[in-house]
Amino acid sequence: MKKTLRYNYRLKPTLEQEAKLVEFGSYARGVWNLLLSENMRRYQYDKTFLFYNEMAALIKDLKQFEEFAWLKAFDSAASQQVARDLDAALKNSFNKKRLQKFPTFKVSFKQKKRHDDSFRCVNNANCIRIEKGAMSLPKIGKVPLVLHRKLASAIKTATIQMRHGKWYVSLTQEVKCKSAKKILSTLIGYDINSQLTVVGSNGWYVKNPKAFKKASGKLKQIQVQLSRRKKGSNRWHKTKSRLNTLHGKISRQRLAFAHEISCTIAKSSDIIVFEDLNVKGMQQFNGAMVNDNVMGMLTELVKYKAEVNGAVYHEIGRYVKSSGLCSCCTHEHKLGLGIREFECEKCGLVQCRDLAAAKSVANTGEKELIANGILVRALPKSQ
Ligand SMILES: [Zn+2]
Structure with missing residues (x-):
């Protein structure tokens, strides 16, 4: 193909x-x-x-x-x-x-x-x-x-x-494209949290680069400066062009980050599972984060890169819950946004919130792929 x-x-x-x-x-x-x-x-x-x-x-x-x-x-x-x-x-x-x-x-x-x-x-x-x-x-x-x-x-x-x-x-x-892999033996689910940290169900993670935060602070500063200048004046034009340059820099940084991460993810396993980020964005992220389209970009990039590599990309169903589930017994918990670690009420397992979410994304993905007939049977669990 x-x-x-x-x-x-x-x-x-x-x-x-x-x-x-x-x-x-x-x-x-x-x-x-x-x-x-x-x-x-x-x-x-x-x-x-x-x-x-x-x-x-x-x-x-x-x-x-x-x-x-x-x-x-x-x-x-x-x-x-x-x-x-x-x-x-x-x-x-x-x-x-x-x-x-x-x-x-x-x-x-x-x-x-x-x-x-x-x-x-x-x-x-x-x-x-x-x-x-x-x-x-x-x-x-x-x-x-x-x-x-x-x-x-x-x-x-x-x-x-x-x-x-x-x-x-x-x-x-x-x-x-490489021909589709005949033997699918590894599956990794991924969760992106509100801090834009990407966590894989195998324990791999990457943090939101600090450069983004720094740049957005600078961006605000210049925007305030621009609002104080007289529109159309010499200094207004100068500030405006600085703003434009910074916007360019930020968008290039984001793209570079998304390419780097998506490349690693696309190569990491035979099957790659993500959540539907549109829905997640509405539920969990605040306005600024949804505008920040790095999340959407990331999944788009992973999708095509996986295809080129002959791997399977899967997005789990829209309304399947993934966060707050125990990775061991799938007991459901209500977690506040600030809580990063929790203890399961049922089995007592202490776990990282993001890792648990990634694991449940992986489990749901596996079940759905078996139901679709793409996967023949459950994959052996390696922990
Ligand atoms: Zn549990």
């Missing part, structure tokens, strides 16, 4: 290249807005929409007119990708299951100060390639890039975007 994965790399464009990248991003936005307004006009006229083929033909026709000369300056494969995205967005908005809104116009950075222009090139006939630390992009040239890891396979598409003042390219590549 093959899986399409995204890998992000830093780009370090020269000033001229950067101007070109900004320009291309605005072209992609222009194509989107043009096609969307054309679609709206068409709908008013005869209640139909333009789909990919018609949109691609329209782009081709418009290129001949002088006022659309900018379309010629843009990479034609990239403008077709915009048409594909709009096609998908239109179709999704009619699909009642997906609950997506009708696509909207994209606004420029000048109006909204949102850095969300991006464009996607397609690798036709090896036009996108990496040579000697630089990435060749159609109509842009060789942009220096930081190749922090080798390519997994051939590049399919490259999306270029600026985030928090830095340029990134996101490459889609097809990765071959």
